[in-house]
Structure formats: C-alpha cells, structure tokens
Amino acid sequence: MKDEHAGTTINRIVIIGAGFGGLRAAKTLRNTGLDVLLIDRQNYHLFQPLLYQVATASIEQEAIAYPIRAIIRSWDGVRFRMAEVTDLDLDRRRVITEDGAVDYDMLIVAAGAATNFFGIPSIEQHAHELKSLQDAVDLRNRVLSLFEQATLVMTDAERRALLTFVVVGGGPTGVEFAGALAELVRNVLGKDHTEEIVGAARIVLVEMLDTVLTPYERDLREYAVERLEHLGVEVRLGAAVEAMDGTRVYLSDGNVIPSHTLLWMAGVQAASITRAIPVDKERGGRVPVDEYLRLVDYPDVYIVGDMAYVEDEADNPLPQMAPIAIQQGEYAAKNILAHQTGEIAAAFAYNDKGKMAVIGRGHAVAHALGLKLRGVIAWLAWLALHLMMLIDFRNRLVVLVNWAYDYLLFERKVRLITGHNVGSLPGTTVEAAPSDERLPAVDVMDIST
Amino acid sequence: MKDEHAGTTINRIVIIGAGFGGLRAAKTLRNTGLDVLLIDRQNYHLFQPLLYQVATASIEQEAIAYPIRAIIRSWDGVRFRMAEVTDLDLDRRRVITEDGAVDYDMLIVAAGAATNFFGIPSIEQHAHELKSLQDAVDLRNRVLSLFEQATLVMTDAERRALLTFVVVGGGPTGVEFAGALAELVRNVLGKDHTEEIVGAARIVLVEMLDTVLTPYERDLREYAVERLEHLGVEVRLGAAVEAMDGTRVYLSDGNVIPSHTLLWMAGVQAASITRAIPVDKERGGRVPVDEYLRLVDYPDVYIVGDMAYVEDEADNPLPQMAPIAIQQGEYAAKNILAHQTGEIAAAFAYNDKGKMAVIGRGHAVAHALGLKLRGVIAWLAWLALHLMMLIDFRNRLVVLVNWAYDYLLFERKVRLITGHNVGSLPGTTVEAAPSDERLPAVDVMDIST
Numbered sequence: 095m096k097d098e099h100a101g102t103t104i105n106r107i108v109i110i111g112a113g114f115g116g117l118r119a120a121k122t123l124r125n126t127g128l129d130v131l132l133i134d135r136q137n138y139h140l141f142q143p144l145l146y147q148v149a150t151a152s153i154e155q156e157a158i159a160y161p162i163r164a165i166i167r168s169w170d171g172v173r174f175r176m177a178e179v180t181d182l183d184l185d186r187r188r189v190i191t192e193d194g195a196v197d198y199d200m201l202i203v204a205a206g207a208a209t210n211f212f213g214i215p216s217i218e219q220h221a222h223e224l225k226s227l228q229d230a231v232d233l234r235n236r237v238l239s240l241f242e243q244a245t246l247v248m249t250d251a252e253r254r255a256l257l258t259f260v261v262v263g264g265g266p267t268g269v270e271f272a273g274a275l276a277e278l279v280r281n282v283l284g285k286d287h288t289e290e291i292v293g294a295a296r297i298v299l300v301e302m303l304d305t306v307l308t309p310y311e312r313d314l315r316e317y318a319v320e321r322l323e324h325l326g327v328e329v330r331l332g333a334a335v336e337a338m339d340g341t342r343v344y345l346s347d348g349n350v351i352p353s354h355t356l357l358w359m360a361g362v363q364a365a366s367i368t369r370a371i372p373v374d375k376e377r378g379g380r381v382p383v384d385e386y387l388r389l390v391d392y393p394d395v396y397i398v399g400d401m402a403y404v405e406d407e408a409d410n411p412l413p414q415m416a417p418i419a420i421q422q423g424e425y426a427a428k429n430i431l432a433h434q435t436g437e438i439a440a441a442f443a444y445n446d447k448g449k450m451a452v453i454g455r456g457h458a459v460a461h462a463l464g465l466k467l468r469g470v471i472a473w474l475a476w477l478a479l480h481l482m483m484l485i486d487f488r489n490r491l492v493v494l495v496n497w498a499y500d501y502l503l504f505e506r507k508v509r510l511i512t513g514h515n516v517g518s519l520p521g522t523t524v525e526a527a528p529s530d531e532r533l534p535a536v537d538v539m540d541i542s543t
Numbered sequence: 544m545k546d547e548h549a550g551t552t553i554n555r556i557v558i559i560g561a562g563f564g565g566l567r568a569a570k571t572l573r574n575t576g577l578d579v580l581l582i583d584r585q586n587y588h589l590f591q592p593l594l595y596q597v598a599t600a601s602i603e604q605e606a607i608a609y610p611i612r613a614i615i616r617s618w619d620g621v622r623f624r625m626a627e628v629t630d631l632d633l634d635r636r637r638v639i640t641e642d643g644a645v646d647y648d649m650l651i652v653a654a655g656a657a658t659n660f661f662g663i664p665s666i667e668q669h670a671h672e673l674k675s676l677q678d679a680v681d682l683r684n685r686v687l688s689l690f691e692q693a694t695l696v697m698t699d700a701e702r703r704a705l706l707t708f709v710v711v712g713g714g715p716t717g718v719e720f721a722g723a724l725a726e727l728v729r730n731v732l733g734k735d736h737t738e739e740i741v742g743a744a745r746i747v748l749v750e751m752l753d754t755v756l757t758p759y760e761r762d763l764r765e766y767a768v769e770r771l772e773h774l775g776v777e778v779r780l781g782a783a784v785e786a787m788d789g790t791r792v793y794l795s796d797g798n799v800i801p802s803h804t805l806l807w808m809a810g811v812q813a814a815s816i817t818r819a820i821p822v823d824k825e826r827g828g829r830v831p832v833d834e835y836l837r838l839v840d841y842p843d844v845y846i847v848g849d850m851a852y853v854e855d856e857a858d859n860p861l862p863q864m865a866p867i868a869i870q871q872g873e874y875a876a877k878n879i880l881a882h883q884t885g886e887i888a889a890a891f892a893y894n895d896k897g898k899m900a901v902i903g904r905g906h907a908v909a910h911a912l913g914l915k916l917r918g919v920i921a922w923l924a925w926l927a928l929h930l931m932m933l934i935d936f937r938n939r940l941v942v943l944v945n946w947a948y949d950y951l952l953f954e955r956k957v958r959l960i961t962g963h964n965v966g967s968l969p970g971t972t973v974e975a976a977p978s979d980e981r982l983p984a985v986d987v988m989d990i991s992t
Contacts, residue, residue: 136960137687137691137958137959137960138959138960154603154604154605154606154941155603155959155961156603156605156957156959157603159959159961161735161958161959163734163735163736164734164735164958167734167735175694176691176960193695194695194696227961228961228962231961238586242586242625245624246642246643247643285612285613285616286610286612286613286616287612491944492941492944495940495941495944508605509586509610509613510586510587510604510605510608510610511585511586511587511625512604512608512676512677512680513677
C-alpha cells in the first residue's frame with residue numbers, strides 16, 4: 095500500500111463516532127502507546143440493532159445504551175470527548191468541534207448514517223424515523239398515546255386512521271419493527287384496551303420492490319412475508335410512498351391510506367459531516383475510499399462503517415450494518431499500527447459471517463455459516479447472538495428479564511408515555527382531529543376503557 | 544358520620560390521580576359492582592420515593608413507573624382515562640378534563656403535590672425540582688452534562704462553580720438525594736474523569752432549620768449529618784436560600800455560593816387543581832377536610848394524600864408521604880362502600896408504621912415499630928421495604944440488578960445523557976460561561992480526559 099506514513103511517528107489518532115466502527119477502532123488502538131481521542135456527540139454507545147425493541151416498548155432505552163467513559167476507562171491511551179463535530183480541515187489535519195479544534199496525525203471518520211428521506215419534503219415533515227434513542231422513545235410514546243386518544247369518542251373511520259401505522263421499507267429494520275409493533279398491539283395493548291379499539295388498529299408495511307429482505311433467498315423472503323401477514327401486518331409490495339399530509343399517506347400505485355403515523359425505515363444516508371470531505375459522493379452520500387478504506391487524496395484519513403462506500407467482489411456496495419462497521423474499524427486501526435512499522439497491509443475484504451432478521455416471537459430468518467435457518471432455531475440463534483453482543487453484563491441481564499417477561503408472559507412493562515408534554519398526548523400531530531370532536535360527558539365515558 | 548348518602552345508590556366513583564392514594568382507593572373499590580373511573584394525566588403510576596435514584600443514575604426511569612392499565616386490568620369495574628383534569632364543578636358533580644366532562648356520584652381527589660417555590664421568582668426560574676419522572680431524567684442529564692462540560696478549558700473557579708450543586712431542603716428527599724449525588728460523583732464519575740475535575744465538584748445541602756430530618760430524634764439527626772459530611776456533603780444549617788441568578792446562589796446568612804445548579808427540595812404544595820375547590824386552604828395550599836376526609840360542604844367529595852390537610856392527635860399536620868396517602872385512599876374507599884349499607888364509619892386515624900431515610904450506601908436512619916435503627920441494619924430494612932413496595936416482579940428484579948451493580952461494583956450504568964438536544968449539553972444554563980472561553984485546540988485537549 096502507499097505508505098507516506100511508513101516509519102513517520104504518529105502521535106494522535108482522532109476517531110469521530112463511538113458507534114460499532116469507531117468503538118472497535120479505539121479498542122484496537124488501546125494500550126499501544128498512541129494518543130487516541132474518541133469524539134461523539136452522545137456520551138453513550140448505542141446498540142442500534144435493538145432500537146426497534148425500545149420503540150415497541152419491549153426494553154428500556156437504558157438497556158441498549160452504554161456510557162462511553164465506562165467502556166474506555168480501562169483502555170490505555172484512549173480518551174473521550176463529548177462534542178458535536180462541525181467541520182473538518184483535512185489539509186491542516188484538524189477536526190473542528192463546537193468546543194474548539196482538535197489536531198490529528200491520523201483520522202478515522204466513523205460518524206455513521208442518518209435517515210434518508212430522499213428529499214421528499216412532506217415526508218421529511220411528517221414521517222417518524224428510528225435512528226436515535228430519542229427517536230425510539232418518541233415512537234413508543236406516540237404509539238401508546240394514540241391508543242389512549244382512541245378511547246375518546248370518534249367515528250370508526252377516525253379511530254382507524256388514528257391507529258393505522260404505515261411502515262415504509264421492507265429491509266430488516268422495517269420488517270423487525272412491523273413484526274414487533276404487531277405483537278405489541280395484539281398481545282399487550284389487546285389486554286389494555288377494548289376489542290373495538292384494538293380491532294381498529296392497522297399496520298401496513300410498504301416496500302417499493304416486489305419482496306422484503308432482498309438479500310435473503312426466495313424461500314426465506316416468502317417465509318418472512320407469510321409470518322408478517324400471520325401477525326396481521328398488511329404487506330404492500332411494489333409500491334412506494336410518495337407523500338404524507340399528516341392524516342393521509344399517498345402511494346405510487348394510487349392508493350391513499352388514512353393514517354396519522356408514517357414510519358420511515360426506507361433508507362439511510364451518510365452522516366452530514368461528509369459534506370466536509372471534498373470528494374464526489376456515491377449513492378446515499380457514502381464516501382468512496384481506496385482498497386485500504388482511506389480517502390484517495392488524504393491517505394491519513396480512514397472512512398469506516400455506514401459512511402464508507404466499498405464494493406464487494408461482485409461490485410455491489412457493501413450494506414450498512416454493524417458487522418461491516420466493526421470489521422472496518424478494526425481494519426483501519428490495524429493499518430495505522432502497521433504504518434508505525436512500515437508494514438504493508440492487505441486490502442480490506444469483508445468476512446461475511448451471515449445475517450439474520452427476527453419476525454415476531456419465535457420466528458426469524460438467518461443466513462449464517464453457509465446455513466439457511468428459519469423459525470424457532472433461527473430465532474434462538476438471533477436471541478443468543480444479540481444477547482452476547484450487548485455490551486455488558488448488566489444490560490444483558492436487564493434485557494433478558496424484559497425478554498423473558500415479554501415472551502413468557504406476553505407482557506411489556508415499559509409501555510410508558512414519558513417526556514415533558516405528558517397528558518397532552520405527546521407526539522400526536524395537530525391534524526389528529528378526533529380529540530377535538532366531543533360528545534356530552536356520559537357518552538364520552540360510555541365508550542372509554 | 545353524616546350519611547346523606549346512606550342507602551342512596553351510588554353508581555359512579557371518579558378518582559383523580561393514580562398516585563399512592565388514588566391507586567389504593569381504586570383497588571379497594573374493585574370488584575364491588577361500582578363503576579370506578581381513575582383519571583391521571585400520566586399513563587403510569589410513579590413510585591416517587593425512588594425518584595432521587597433515577598436523578599442520580601442509579602436506576603432507569605422505567606423501573607419506578609408502571610403502566611396503570613396493566614395494574615387495573617384485573618380490577619373489575621375500574622376503568623382508566625389518561626387526561627388532564629382542568630376544573631371541578633362540585634355543585635353539578637362533574638370533573639372537567641381537557642377531553643370533556645365526567646359525571647360522578649362520589650369523588651376522590653388524590654392529585655398529590657407539586658414543588659413549592661414559595662413565590663421566589665428567581666428560584667422558580669433557575670431552580671431544578673424533583674417531582675416528576677422527567678424532572679429526574681433532566682437532572683441526571685444535567686449533572687452528567689456539566690461534568691462533560693467541565694473537561695473544557697476554564698479557570699479553577701469556573702470549573703468549581705460549574706460543578707457546585709446546591710441542594711435546598713434537609714428533609715428526606717434532600718438528604719437522600721445529596722447522599723446519592725455525593726456517591727455518584729465520588730464512586731462513579733471519579734472513574735470517568737480526572738482528579739482535577741472530580742476534585743472540583745462540590746455538594747452543599749442548605750437547610751433553614753438547625754437540623755436535618757426534623758421528625759427524627761436528635762441522635763439519628765446527628766448521625767445523618769455526620770454521614771453526609773463523611774460523604775463530602777457540606778451541610779449548611781440555619782440558612783435559607785433567598786435567590787439564584789443562574790451562576791450564584793444567595794443565602795440568608797449573607798453567603799453567596801458560585802453555582803450553576805440549584806436543586807429545590809425544600810417544600811411542596813397541593814396540586815393546582817385545588818383552586819377549583821371553594822374552601823380556604825391551609826399551609827402549602829392543602830385542603831381542610833372533616834374527620835372523614837370529606838369536604839365540609841360537599842360530603843360526596845373526599846380529599847386524600849398530599850392534598851389533604853389533616854392534623855394528628857397533637858394537632859400537627861400529617862406529613863406528605865406515601866404511607867399516609869395509601870391509608871387515606873383505602874379509608875375513603877371503605878367509607879364510600881359503607882355508605883351503600885348506611886354504616887357509620889370511624890373518623891380517620893393515621894396508623895404510623897414508622898419512617899426511614901437512607902444516607903448513601905450502607906447507611907440509613909429509621910423509626911419503626913417503636914424501634915430506633917441506624918447504620919447497616921436500617922439500610923437493609925430500607926432496601927427490603929422499598930423492594931417489596933415496588934409494584935411488580937419485573938421492576939423489583941430490574942431495580943435489584945441495578946442496586947447490586949451499584950452497591951457491589953460501585954458502578955452505575957444508567958449515566959446516560961438522553962433527550963433531544965444531545966451534544967449541546969442539555970439543561971446547562973446560558974449563564975454557564977466556561978464553555979464559551981476557549982484556548983487553542985492543543986491546549987483544549989491537553990486538559991481533557
């Protein structure tokens with residue numbers, strides 16, 4: 095590899111982002127005598143794969159977030175700074191944060207991805223996303239609040255619109271979220287509310303392509319659709335969402351779905367900091383890199399994880415998922431260490447250990463170690479893997495308690511409407527008309543649960 | 544007792560508030576054939592006694608909040624409505640909520656209490672309170688954010704002011720919070736931050752009277768002060784906080800404490816809905832009631848818990864605490880049932896089972912069953928009692944996991960800065976000048992952890 099840095103002394107490594115990629119890079123660089131500064135705007139590492147479970151009241155937000163300072167405490171040479179990175183000065187080798195600038199000798203940018211609304215204003219305005227911990231909590235609050243609101247007097251049509259959730263995107267996130275939401279409604283809220291209310295609930299999964307979980311093989315994809323429909327999810331394939339006006343969702347096939355809640359899980363784009371990187375971006379704003387994950391014109395800058403545009407042997411871009419970010423973070427760190435001794439590293443190659451997606455209690459699909467799994471076995475594998483991946487003992491235990499509660503007792507205790515604007519149905523859009531239509535008190539009560 | 548209602552048929556009982564009092568009243572009225580409507584602006588019951596532990600990152604908010612619908616599900620005849628009560632029409636026997644009116648035959652008002660700033664504007668503007676779940680989470684976020692901000696370049700005086708927490712009120716809440724905060728700083732944040740930063744932290748407990756925990760006997764009160772000081776808390780007795788300008792706290796003894804954070808735990812007042820009750824209020828806005836906890840002019844309205852003004856044998860007002868609210872809620876419900884049969888109930892009398900307050904790991908004071916306890920035994924009793932009181936199995940287990948983690952490993956995993964304005968140090972006041980003073984990047988980093 096080009097080794098401008100071979101032999102040259104590298105003192106400070108700056109890593110932007112404490113997600114899967116950045117954290118692994120920092121871990122790989124610990125105890126090496128290097129001065130590593132990890133920067134993140136959050137003070138915690140977020141275990142994104144389980145965000146959808148927070149959004150569906152299965153686990154508490156604290157169970158999938160872990161204080162970064164607690165993680166790196168025992169990592170010699172690694173320091174943390176909680177700050178928002180506002181700009182990059184690659185020529186002067188500086189990272190600009192809201193709290194001042196930081197100089198680096200080598201930089202690893204692992205800022206991850208944000209939701210991609212594909213520039214559709216009405217969707218950007220009305221859709222809900224699921225990228226941050228707060229997104230998940232807001233979503234949970236909203237779903238629960240809408241069910242409370244649905245106990246008020248309104249027409250059946252109004253109630254149905256109020257409780258119709260349109261999930262966009264047939265990828266793992268959309269599929270797992272739709273399945274978990276369906277179970278929340280059926281198994282849990284079904285106990286809290288009348289048949290009239292729960293019966294009005296509707297979950298629609300809209301996917302532009304003619305299948306969900308594209309990367310999986312046909313039979314697993316069909317199995318997934320079958321499971322979703324079994325859970326009561328309406329699967330709409332070959333249709334795209336074109337607009338949302340707050341109370342109606344407009345599909346490309348001409349259909350209009352009366353709904354107050356559009357959940358956008360249809361795509362991501364590289365974090366906005368990429369605008370500070372002077373290269374032509376690939377699809378989704380991802381940054382093209384050389385075979386060593388470095389910027390072509392700045393070999394002292396590595397791009398890893400969701401932000402990096404890397405193609406596999408078949409020239410397809412690598413998907414944006416945790417295992418890839420982790421491998422890239424480790425690879426970048428090892429290359430930096432190799433520089434010290436002037437070693438030549440091999441080009442990055444993703445070692446695909448497989449993929450899995452869960453579709454409600456006891457069902458999942460998996461491609462792993464050359465095996466195709468589905469059903470309970472795949473689900474148990476999913477459970478085990480994610481529990482192991484959860485970063486520390488306590489979180490594992492807390493999540494296990496929640497899951498046991500959920501799966502054994504069909505109960506979810508975390509269905510709390512939290513936040514500042516309590517009582518005022520947080521998150522419900524102004525368009526949510528029903529609460530404005532009121533009949534005399536006695537009638538109001540007659541239908542309430 | 545006066546029994547205007549003896550024999551008369553009572554159909555609907557409305558209970559305002561799902562706190563300790565209201566929830567117990569509803570439980571007592573379940574399965575009695577009566578139509579009971581429980582109204583709360585939250586969808587969960589909050590276990591207030593442990594709020595301070597959420598504020599000090601010991602346990603997650605979900606561990607002390609429990610969905611009301613899950614609690615009442617098995618209670619025949621009890622329904623729930625999530626709504627804000629905006630007014631009362633006692634003459635027409637109606638409760639007015641933001642979502643319409645509700646008629647009642649008998650009403651139990653158990654709306655609890657809110658923080659009492661004693662009408663000091665500067666304190667109302669700058670002080671932080673600890674009454675709601677969100678208050679606790681905001682407080683946690685603020686404390687953790689201030690420690691992150693303290694890693695920036697600033698003078699020692701600035702850092703000291705930034706990390707000085709003035710806790711006002713030597714009652715159980717103030718004492719327990721101050722102790723838990725001191726342990727958070729020393730045992731947990733001490734591992735995350737440099738000695739320079741942790742050493743700058745300062746916790747001052749200000750109490751107007753010449754002692755903390757007034758209702759306890761002298762030796763226990765002295766023990767409490769001794770413990771607090773052992774934990775590094777500065778205890779300032781005989782001084783009141785008179786004003787706060789965002790960066791300085793002004794005491795009645797002329798002292799001025801440079802601090803960005805004033806924690807107001809000095810008093811509560813009856814919930815604002817009492818303004819809809821046409822009687823002269825007692826101290827703290829509490830509502831005077833007859834010996835049966837009813838409004839004198841409206842015997843069909845019961846006031847229970849923190850809102851009710853009731854005197855003990857010694858003509859002292861009963862304190863505002865959970866056990867009293869629970870007993871009053873049960874008493875009111877039983878009286879209502881007695882009406883059905885025209886029975887005569889006895890006047891309300893509080894059965895004092897004792898009180899306890901914890902002061903950091905392994906130390907507590909307790910007056911129970913005529914016994915005076917302190918130290919580890921009192922602390923273990925406190926642990927056991929609160930675990931038993933926590934409303935359901937799962938929460939008990941989750942709390943236990945957290946406590947074990949905290950007490951055995953001196954670790955608190957919940958120290959997360961959550962919320963919308965991440966990165967921007969949520970909750971820090973604009974006056975928090977230090978972050979605005981910046982030196983060149985390298986220097987910035989030199990002192991950071």
